[in-house]
Amino acid sequence: MxxxxxxxxxxxxxxxxxxxxxxxxxxxxxxxxxxxxxxxxxxxxxxxxxxxxxxxxxxxxxxxxxxxxxxxxxxxxxxxxxxxxxxxxxxxxxxxxxxxxxxxxxxLINHPLDCPICDQGGECELQDLSLGYGRSVSRFVERKRVVADEDMGPLVATEMTRCIQCTRCVRFTADIAGTYELGGMQRGENLQIGTYDGKPLTTELSGNVIDVCPVGALTNKVFRFKARPWELTAKPSLGYHDALGSNLFHHVRRGEILRSVPRDNEAVNECWLSDRDRYAHEGLYAADRATVPLIRDGENFREASWDEALAKASQILRDNAADDLGILVHPSTSNEEGALLARLAEALGTGNLDHRIGQCDLSDGAIAEAFAMPAAELEQADAIVIVGSNLRHEVPLLHQRLRKAVKGGTKVHMVNPVDFDVAFGVASKQIVAPSQLADVIGTIDLGDAATIAVIVGGVAENSVHAAAIRKAAADFAAAKRAKLCRIPQGANALGLSQYGVLPASRDAQAMLRDARAGYLIYGIEPGLDFADQLTALKALGGAQVVAFSQFACQSTRQVADVILPIGALAEVDATLTNLDGVAQTALAAGKLPGQAHAGWRVLRALADELKLDGFGFTDLAGLRASIAPKPVQVAKGSAPPLAGNGLEVAASQAIYRVDAVTRRAQALQAHPLNAGPRVLLNPADAATAGLADEAMAKLSTATGTATLQVVIDDRVAPGCAWIETGHGATAPLAASAKVEVVRA
Incomplete structure (x- = not known):
């Protein structure tokens, strides 16, 4: 019974x-x-x-x-x-x-009593629990053991004598990150946690071992010894370096962001944070930060008052209004700023407005769309097809979601020009040159999967063959009753699409190929953010340019006539719309540098100078009440030229060079994943060109040339040359269909 x-x-x-x-x-x-x-x-x-x-x-x-x-x-x-x-x-x-x-x-027998100098002091789980469960005096008088530290790279600092062998960090790298980089060595009282080989952590999520560590064994190397937790104010904000929109807190002291930590949101980033979002704030304090308005004076720039700079900017916009004006916007620009830019373009009579500055092929008029299957639900999919994406670098925490999905039984299929690294098993993969991606999507065998998602990433979206790949992915999704999930190319590409930052006339590539007399560029680093850098710099260099910019960098000074300093997302109140179509709010954390202002304030002041209607609000609440999503009949561009000889170009974004802020974060630039400018070739193609590993090669396209170091890698599809964008050395190649590779 x-x-x-x-x-x-x-x-x-x-x-x-x-x-x-x-x-x-x-x-x-x-x-x-x-x-x-x-x-x-x-x-x-x-x-x-x-x-x-x-x-x-x-x-x-x-x-x-x-x-x-x-x-x-x-x-x-x-x-x-x-x-x-x-x-x-x-x-x-x-x-x-x-x-x-x-x-x-x-x-506590072997734990060093160094709380006064430990970065974990004040937020240490061991400290908290020892207060309730510890003795006031230790009964052990034996010598404490000491564990030698090892260098885990530029992001994570170690004091392994403090380690209590909880193995949280070991389990994180093994089960969440999937890199299996940490483990226990030796036994008994000699047990140590480390990497064994002494190499830096290479996972793109390494900073999370700091959060899970209950003691001060693993701490934030960038934040080390800068402040105590009780000195900091937490400001809720968002990651703005990919479209996921990870929730985070910026920890601020006297207006300076000293560190960033995850803010729990199960539907977005759970309790994790990518290293890119965790450490990028360091780039806000670069030496070339724009802090005062600048006006061109011959070959140089001089500082100016806001009144003078706005007068100069308004004069340029008056002189080059209507079709003579092009407005180019960075895709991480907030919804509030985007709505005002669309309103400004309409008031100035120009339809040349676009945020899709990194995309080559806009011939189908494609714009960012929300995921048909929310990111959190991908874990329940039977099958997922990844098309044209180095997902681990493009959206690190979306890649982590897929790892969870695979552990739960999801089958992942990949169609890529490179066999990109992933931290999970793949059911099938087809590695072909970019021009063949569209053709092979329809050949994938998904078996009897019921719930299917198709993820289209940046390698496809930014390709010269993007329109054909998008159509093939959409047709495949329709035939299989799958959910189409195109990754927006920019932190707020979806929000800017909704708020009308789209062309009614010329798109980004068209207004650069057919140069305008004047441009307004917003939040852009001209030397590195465009798909076709050479064409962009040529067009901007021959025009009058008003630059709203966070940085007065060399390329901005090269093309601008007036530079208006604006705040970055971490320094302003703003709203971004993530890849699920959810509008999320960030609060201002860091202090605006020098005379910089929030972008919406500068746009309002400029509109007043131009005497435009529709800018009568006086605060952010009034601005938000005055804007709404705005449908735009998007003008279709022309397909990019595919002429040329040689190998096909496959371009992906370098993980820590996706925007101006990450490029200036020194710790991220020192990370081993930041491999530097290079070209990766299939062994057969390298042999045909007579190139050895680490040799220097000259790469020639229809628009420019580059000299890069060669890396021979059999992950690259035959007939293909893989480069990473975000580097000045690779800029001439990204928008090219083909490249000739010879020994330098």
Missing amino acids: SAQPVNPNLPPDHVTVIIDGVELAAPKGSMIIHAADKAGIPIPRFCYHEKLPIAANCRMCLVDTEVGGRSAPKPSPACATPVMDGLKVFTRNEKALKAQRNVMEFL
Whole structure:
């Protein structure tokens, strides 16, 4: 006869468990710590983390258990003891408290008492729990062990003597990042956590080991020794270096952003943050930051008052209004600024307005669209097809979502010009040159998958063959009843598309190929942000240019007639729309440098100078009340020229050179993933050209030439040359269909 349940009214697959006298319903197979956390009953822990596999090796969560009136002979770890019907748990009785205090005493035997100089001081889990469970005086007088530190790269600082071997960092790199870079070495009291080979961490998510570390063993190397947690103010903000829009806090002291940490949002970034979003704030404080208005004076620039600079800018816009004016906008520009730029373009009578500055082929009039399947739901898909994307570098935390999906049984199929690194197994892959991507999409065999997603990434969207690839992906998705998820090319490309920053006349490429007499460029680094750099610099160099810019860099000075300093997203209140179509709000964190202002304020002042209607608001609330999504009949551009001889160009964005801010973050530039300008060739193509590994090659296109170091890599499709954009050395090649490669 089977035992009767304690509570017959339980939900299906649940049992009754009693914790500290509180009767709870808990799912079968869950652990005591899950039930306690859900009920708000505190149990101390170090190794347990809700997003990581259970290790049960710190033993801090020991509790007393009782079943059927019989007490367990010894305390049980709450994180690894499954619930059962009628289980009684005591977290605060004498037996449990004695066990927890004994564990704490053992943990502190070798821990260095260096809290006054530890960066984790004030937010340390060991510090907090030792206050409640530790002794006031240690009974151990033996010499403490010392563990040698190793250099884990430019982002993570180590003090491994503080390590309590909770293995959270090990489990993060193995199960979340998928790089298996950290592990335990030796045994017993000699156990150490490290990389074994002494090489820097290479995962694009390495900063998360800082967050999961419960002590000061792993800390933020960029933030090290700069401030104490209680000196900092947390400001909610957003990652603006990819379209996911990761939620984060900027920690600020006296107007300076000193570090960034994740802000929990299960639908977006869970509790993680990519290194790009975590460390990019360092770039805000570069030496070439635009801090005062500048006006060209011959070959040089001179500082000017805002009144003089706005008068100069308005004169340029008056002299080059209507079709003579082109307005080019960076795709991470906020919704508020974008709506005002669209309003300004309309008032000046120009339809030459676009944010798609990094895309070569706009012949189909394609604009950013929200994912048909929200990013968080990709974990439940039966099959996912990735088309033209180095996803791990393009949207690191979307790549991490797919890793979770694969672990849950999802089959991933890839169609790419390069066999890009991913941290999960792939069901099938087709590695072909860019011109063949559209042809092979339809040949993918998905079996009997019911829920399918097709993800189209930047390698495809920014290709000279983009229109054909987009059509093939859409046709394939329609035939398979799949959800089409095109990654917006820019942090707010979707929002800018919704708020009308799109051409009614010439698109970005057309207004550069057919040069205008005047331009307004917004948030752009002219030397590196355009798809076709040589054409862009030629067009801008021969025109009058008003530059709204965060940086007074060399390329901006090269083309601009007036530079108006504006704030970056981390310094202003703004709204961005992420790839799911969700509008998210960021609050101003850092202090605006010098005389810089929020972009919307400068646009309003410029409109007043031009005496334009529609800019009568006086604050951000008034601005937001005055704007709304604006449908635009998008003008279709012409297809880019595909002439030329040689190898096809496959271009992807360098992970830490996607925009002006990341390019100036020194720690990111020192990261091993920032490989530098180079060209990667298939061994057969390198042999045909007579090129050896690490040789220098001259690459010639229809528009320009470049000299790059050769890397021979069999991941590259035959007939293809892979480059990364964001480098000045590769800028002449990105928008080219073909390139001739010879020995330099």
